[in-house]
Amino acid sequence: MNTKALVKRAKKGDDGAFYELMQAEKQKLYKMAILYLKNEDDAIEALQEVTYRAYKSLSTLKKPQYFSTWIVRILINYCFTQLKERKRMSYHDEMTTILGGKKDADNLDVYEALEKLDGNHRQAVTLKYLYQFKIKEIAELLDFPEGTVKTWIHKGLEALRTELGEKEGGVYRA
Known part of the structure; x- marks a missing residue:
């Protein structure tokens, strides 16, 4: 099923559709989290937090075809916040x-x-x-x-x- 249709279903409360969307993005998000956070445990935690944030704010996504871009932006924002909080070396x-x-x-x-x-x-x-x-x-x-x-x-x-x-x-x- 295409992303647009899955997003529409997920917005209506279909948890299975949201799960499918996240499964499609999981590998890409994990690799990006590893690149930013440089730690497997932190990357897994980032995926969990991003999934939660996306689930809670899915209704704010205006254009379903941009789900992938939207979820990546959530991940990047989360990673930057984590890096600031931990005061990692520049x-x-x-x-x-x-x-x-x-x-x-x-x-x-x-x-x-x-x-x-x-x-x-x-x-x-x-x-x-x-x-x-x-x-x-x-x-x-x-x-x-x-x-x-x-x-x-x-x-x-x-x-x-x-x-x-x-x-x-x-x-x-x-």
Whole structure:
């Protein structure tokens, strides 16, 4: 059955229709929650909370064909709220930690070098070294074979080494 019809049924109180809608979105929402929250337990909790919020506010959805976009927006808002509440380290602080505590000015070169990487290489390197995802997890998230992800990481690191130079021990210097 199409999304529009399921949303209309769910708005009328059909819990089975709402369940079908959530089942169709579950995998995508879970992957997004993992990307934002970087923790499986937090991602599962996010899915539960988003399901509850969507169920309670389904009547506010004006255009049924945008259910998927609407539910993703609820998830993103929830994730941002969680990240603020927990005062997680910012992207900048995480990069500083990874780079061995370099000063801010030194990190500008790293940010610029990361931006120069091809999109797939940058994404794979960031997920692996910034967010500590395993290669298997990255492959699942990006929907590519593990070998492809390994290649992207290898080529991305080589490009960073070339761009930044390498210091003994694997810590990059500007």
